[in-house]
Amino acid sequence: MLLRHTPQETIERKALTINPAKTCQPIGAMYAALGIHNCLPHSHGSQGCCSYHRSTLTRHFKEPAMASTSSFTEGSSVFGGQANLVEAINNIFTVYNPDVIAVHTTCLSETIGDDLTQMAQKAKDEGYVPAGKKVIYASTPSYVGSHVTGYANMVRGMVDLLAVSTTAKKLDQINVIPGFVEPSDMAEIKRIAELFGKKVIMYPDTSNVLNSPMTGKFKMYPKGGAKTEDIALSGDSKVTLALGRFATGIGAKLLDTKHKVPCELLDLPIGLAATDRYVEMLKKYSGQSVPESLMEERGQLVDMITDMHQYFYGKKVALAGDPDQLVALTEFLISIDMKPVHIVTGTPGNKFERRIKELTENLPYKVNYTVPSDLFTLHQWIKNESVDLIIGNTYTKYIARDEDIPSIRFGFPILDRVGHQYFPMAGYKGAMRLLEKILTCLLDKQDKDAPEEKFELVM
Numbered sequence: 303m304l305l306r307h308t309p310q311e312t313i314e315r316k317a318l319t320i321n322p323a324k325t326c327q328p329i330g331a332m333y334a335a336l337g338i339h340n341c342l343p344h345s346h347g348s349q350g351c352c353s354y355h356r357s358t359l360t361r362h363f364k365e366p367a368m369a370s371t372s373s374f375t376e377g378s379s380v381f382g383g384q385a386n387l388v389e390a391i392n393n394i395f396t397v398y399n400p401d402v403i404a405v406h407t408t409c410l411s412e413t414i415g416d417d418l419t420q421m422a423q424k425a426k427d428e429g430y431v432p433a434g435k436k437v438i439y440a441s442t443p444s445y446v447g448s449h450v451t452g453y454a455n456m457v458r459g460m461v462d463l464l465a466v467s468t469t470a471k472k473l474d475q476i477n478v479i480p481g482f483v484e485p486s487d488m489a490e491i492k493r494i495a496e497l498f499g500k501k502v503i504m505y506p507d508t509s510n511v512l513n514s515p516m517t518g519k520f521k522m523y524p525k526g527g528a529k530t531e532d533i534a535l536s537g538d539s540k541v542t543l544a545l546g547r548f549a550t551g552i553g554a555k556l557l558d559t560k561h562k563v564p565c566e567l568l569d570l571p572i573g574l575a576a577t578d579r580y581v582e583m584l585k586k587y588s589g590q591s592v593p594e595s596l597m598e599e600r601g602q603l604v605d606m607i608t609d610m611h612q613y614f615y616g617k618k619v620a621l622a623g624d625p626d627q628l629v630a631l632t633e634f635l636i637s638i639d640m641k642p643v644h645i646v647t648g649t650p651g652n653k654f655e656r657r658i659k660e661l662t663e664n665l666p667y668k669v670n671y672t673v674p675s676d677l678f679t680l681h682q683w684i685k686n687e688s689v690d691l692i693i694g695n696t697y698t699k700y701i702a703r704d705e706d707i708p709s710i711r712f713g714f715p716i717l718d719r720v721g722h723q724y725f726p727m728a729g730y731k732g733a734m735r736l737l738e739k740i741l742t743c744l745l746d747k748q749d750k751d752a753p754e755e756k757f758e759l760v761m
């Protein structure tokens with residue numbers, strides 16, 4: 303009953319967010335940076351920000367998220383953090399020896415107006431960046447955007463400061479930039495791409511970093527992550543497949559303008575149609591036919607949809623999460639005849655509104671979405687039109703409990719469940735897992751509420 307004061311009546315509210323459907327920019331930047339092998343993310347701001355960002359990642363992935371901080375004091379808060387950052391770069395390379403330091407700003411350093419380009423150059427000029435090592439950076443003020451924006455900005459920083467072009471003739475290799483998805487999804491996205499037999503350069507890649515196995519020994523830098531030499535080579539690839547326009551668009555477009563690598567902006571390959579489009583692009587740019595094994599996975603997914611369609615049909619769903627995930631989810635749910643009637647994201651952007659409009663404008667029922675929005679609004683919408691299922695991050699559990707609606711954890715952050723790190727939702731196999739979760743949720747509720755005479759043994 304934590305949200306029992308949420309009123310049913312909605313009023314226009316612009317200057318106040320209640321229960322945001324997002325987290326802050328640097329969390330996304332930190333997550334993206336952990337997708338580079340031997341990289342230490344560095345938070346340029348106060349210790350409190352860094353602790354919050356690390357703990358959120360650790361709680362979500364159940365893994366240590368390593369990062370350092372400029373540890374602003376009152377002095378640096380007033381006069382700027384240059385001395386702190388230059389000293390930090392020296393200390394980090396001396397003590398922790400990463401290949402890359404990925405610096406992101408925070409609200410405080412952005413408000414002061416710290417110039418990361420100039421500071422990174424100063425550290426280099428003073429000899430604090432050893433030969434072969436790199437400092438990359440991204441501007442991530444948290445009073446705009448969300449963790450998705452922060453992820454996108456750090457991906458852009460990777461392209462800007464690590465990718466190079468060495469040859470006028472493009473190489474027969476494909477770049478893949480995954481959006482803000484789980485390490486398990488990244489592994490699945492890469493597995494699918496590699497089935498086409500070409501060299502695949504994927505970054506960031508947090509698989510085997512934030513879902514690495516327990517070995518009994520602590521490793522500051524786990525074995526996963528994209529290698530810097532591969533990221534450098536991405537400037538020579540013949541195409542970039544950018545999966546999720548919000549999280550990857552600016553990075554992929556920069557690869558195009560700076561290194562003439564054309565990009566295809568695609569939706570996240572979550573669900574049947576979006577995965578089909580990803581596979582189609584891989585087929586086109588690899589020049590190979592779709593492998594038999596992938597066709598079988600697709601066939602199994604179609605079979606599962608066919609078998610279970612009667613349970614999905616007409617069920618109303620409320621969705622909360624990140625734009626790229628919501629676009630893919632909305633399309634998928636509509637394709638199996640479920641009804642996504644309320645859609646909420648905290649990440650601002652007109653593009654999202656346009657895309658959801660495209661997907662839903664011809665439906666015979668009304669779909670609520672305003673951008674950006676919050677979980678308070680979602681709760682009010684649900685009070686006015688109830689749903690059969692809520693799909694969203696951990697914070698949606700309060701609404702689910704208050705309204706007695708089954709819910710599935712999806713998106714970021716998930717603080718009270720496990721599995722997302724290890725089992726993908728992307729690709730055909732991922733879509734099967736998603737369907738299984740939806741079906742289990744709906745049928746558990748049906749079994750729980752069924753009167754004695756309708757309690758069935760067989761589905």
Ligand code: SF4
Nearest residue numbers: 326351354408409444
């Ligand atoms: S919102 Fe700003 S001040 Fe708060 S934790 Fe994030 S970066 Fe730090």
